[in-house]
Amino acid sequence: xxxRVFVHRSGKAVIRRIAVLLVxxxxxxxxxxxxxLFVVKAVAAGVPSLAPFFDENQGLGRDAQVRAQTVxxxxxxxxxxxxxxxxxxxxxxxxxxLKEFLTDPANDRKAQAWAAALxxxxxxxxGYIDRLTPVxxxxxTLVRNHDYKKGKAAPFNALLQAGIAILVDADGLPAVxxxxxxxxxxxxxxxxxxxxxxxxxxEEWKGYEKESVVAVRPAxxxxxxxxxxxxxEPDRGINRxxxxxxxDDAAFDTRERHAVPDLAGATFGQASRRLADKxxxxxxxxxxxxxxxxxxxxxxxxxxxxxxxxxxxxxxVAGGSSGSSGSSDGTTSTPPGSDTSRPSRDxxxxxxxxxxxxxxxxxxxxxPxxxxxxSGPGPTSGPPSPAxxxxxxxxxxPPPSTKAPTTSGSPPPxxxxxxxxxxxxxxxxxxxAPPTSAPVTSSAPPPSVTTAPATSDPATGRPSTDGPTxxxxx
Numbered sequence: 001x002x003x004r005v006f007v008h009r010s011g012k013a014v015i016r017r018i019a020v021l022l023v024x025x026x027x028x029x030x031x032x033x034x035x036x037l038f039v040v041k042a043v044a045a046g047v048p049s050l051a052p053f054f055d056e057n058q059g060l061g062r063d064a065q066v067r068a069q070t071v072x073x074x075x076x077x078x079x080x081x082x083x084x085x086x087x088x089x090x091x092x093x094x095x096x097x098l099k100e101f102l103t104d105p106a107n108d109r110k111a112q113a114w115a116a117a118l119x120x121x122x123x124x125x126x127g128y129i130d131r132l133t134p135v136x137x138x139x140x141t142l143v144r145n146h147d148y149k150k151g152k153a154a155p156f157n158a159l160l161q162a163g164i165a166i167l168v169d170a171d172g173l174p175a176v177x178x179x180x181x182x183x184x185x186x187x188x189x190x191x192x193x194x195x196x197x198x199x200x201x202x203e204e205w206k207g208y209e210k211e212s213v214v215a216v217r218p219a220x221x222x223x224x225x226x227x228x229x230x231x232x233e234p235d236r237g238i239n240r241x242x243x244x245x246x247x248d249d250a251a252f253d254t255r256e257r258h259a260v261p262d263l264a265g266a267t268f269g270q271a272s273r274r275l276a277d278k279x280x281x282x283x284x285x286x287x288x289x290x291x292x293x294x295x296x297x298x299x300x301x302x303x304x305x306x307x308x309x310x311x312x313x314x315x316x317v318a319g320g321s322s323g324s325s326g327s328s329d330g331t332t333s334t335p336p337g338s339d340t341s342r343p344s345r346d347x348x349x350x351x352x353x354x355x356x357x358x359x360x361x362x363x364x365x366x367x368p369x370x371x372x373x374x375s376g377p378g379p380t381s382g383p384p385s386p387a388x389x390x391x392x393x394x395x396x397x398p399p400p401s402t403k404a405p406t407t408s409g410s411p412p413p414x415x416x417x418x419x420x421x422x423x424x425x426x427x428x429x430x431x432x433a434p435p436t437s438a439p440v441t442s443s444a445p446p447p448s449v450t451t452a453p454a455t456s457d458p459a460t461g462r463p464s465t466d467g468p469t470x471x472x473x474x
Contacts, residue, residue: 038157038189040142043177044202045163051147051154053110054101054181061093061134061178066163066231068207069138071214072281072312074191075289076139077272078172079219079226081279082310084135086228086238086249092165093134093178095245099126101181109151117146117153117183118175131243132167132175136231140208142187142194142215143174157187159196159213161205163231170242171218172226187215220269220292227279229254229310237279237309254279254309262303268294268317279309290317 045063048056066085076083102111102125115122137160145158160166165178174184191213198204223242230236237252258278263271269292272282294317301313 037193037195038187039195039197040157040159040187041145042196042198042202042204043145043158043160043164044205045161047202049147049177049180049182051149052180052182053114053146053148054098056179058097059094060097060101060181061165063165063179064092064136064163064231066136066138068140068162068209068212071139071212072314074214076214076216077219077282077289078168078216079221079223079276080172080281081227081276082229082237082254082281083138083172083214083216084168084226084228085138085231086135086226086240086246087231088246092136093167093176093245095129095132095134095167098176098181099129102129110148113148113151113153114181114183117155118185128169129167131170133226133240133242134165134167134178134245135226135228135240137162137164137166138229138231139214140212141174142189142191142213144185144187145177146183146185148182153183155185157189157194159194161208168226170223172223173216173218186217189215191215217289220272227276227309257306257308260299260301260303260305260307260313263296263299263313263315264303266296268292268296268315271296271299271315275313280307281310281312282315290315291319294319 045065054060064085064087069082101107102114108122111125112122115125118128120128140162141160141164143158143160144155145160146153146155148154160174160177166174166184167176167178169175173186176183194210194213196210225242226238226240228238228240230238235253235255237254239250239252240246241248258280260280261274261278263274266274268290275282296315296317298316299313300316301307307313
């Protein structure tokens with residue numbers, strides 16, 4: 001009776017509104033169902049590949065038993081403190097043996113396929129390998145893996161279990177799975193739209209959580225050192241210079257605490273670098289990274305709060321230009337780790353696809369606290385742009401199209417005839433990200449390292465523009 005009275009009083013207008021709402025709900029549900037999933041193959045630690053580039057019985061690399069750490073958001077930058085782990089054992093990856101294998105004329109066909117997967121020439125292999133750094137995964141990590149089949153590299157999306165030994169490149173991106181030598185590229189899909197396929201060889205491992213997997217994006221600057229956590233002694237941190245295998249490691253105490261700097265008004269790229277210099281992490285909620293020139297409006301916890309090494313700081317940001325290193329939906333016009341001297345990546349990685357038909361296996365680093373460097377590329381959804389081959393190793397410098405200025409002072413003037421956008425034309429709308437949760441590690445931030453660059457002031461970013469609000473967690 002009550003419902004009849006309501007309809008009688010409200011008339012047909014209410015019924016029409018209800019019908020419209022129902023249609024919208026059904027339409028949105030249908031769109032979500034039609035969004036393709038990224039099918040990824042699970043690769044467990046210690047399980048040999050069925051289609052390796054390198055014979056795993058020869059001891060090229062060795063995985064470890066590592067429990068996956070809690071993470072904020074599915075995307076991590078390559079210089080995130082504590083993203084990767086290390087060990088006192090220097091044999092987690094025999095880099096010299098890999099180089100000898102790929103430069104042996106008897107393995108020329110494999111070397112050609114290996115180089116093609118990384119968009120290198122055959123002659124660039126030695127120099128490229130010299131810039132790689134061995135680490136252990138501390139998170140279940142999404143990558144674009146490659147099997148060796150019929151003389152070619154067969155790409156497929158893969159989820160590598162925490163504990164797998166890999167080599168990372170100068171941008172902090174996964175590059176090689178150590179045990180089998182299979183080349184790796186960044187996973188370019190939506191981390192929230194994945195379908196992980198386990199099998200009888202790579203069964204679902206203890207501690208696996210779909211919400212805690214990560215994909216790595218390039219650091220926003222040139223990475224000179226990786227700030228690692230000893231997987232056997234979490235209170236011990238490891239500063240490892242890029243391109244070394246452990247012989248030049250410097251230890252630090254991860255239990256030491258550092259204060260969150262005042263980041264209000266800084267660009268997102270500047271804030272990320274300053275937090276990394278303090279040994280603090282920036283995580284991301286949602287499907288993508290904010291633009292590198294988006295302005296930070298607040299942080300959680302606030303400035304002055306003391307945190308341990310690898311703990312997260314959530315940044316609220318607003319604005320940012322489309323030409324910066326990222327966008328609110330995680331896309332960018334410049335591929336990961338690309339620049340004018342670096343070869344392009346596998347173009348097929350920009351679209352969702354099912355894994356290769358055959359079985360296979362595949363395999364977050366930062367500059368240490370107290371260091372700084374030029375800014376670099378941001379997130380991506382596609383492969384790097386091509387560049388002419390050379391005999392020198394690929395450069396780790398970021399692309400000019402996304403590189404933030406490294407000089408201090410006021411932002412550079414606009415190069416277009418139209419007046420530059422200003423933040424006063426429409427006050428940016430800000431949203432706060434969820435509160436900080438569990439840290440990457442239970443340890444404290446590392447002390448300053450005198451051997452690393454001593455400046456802690458970030459590079460000045462590009463002027464901000466009005467744009468959508470993005471909330472990230474670190």
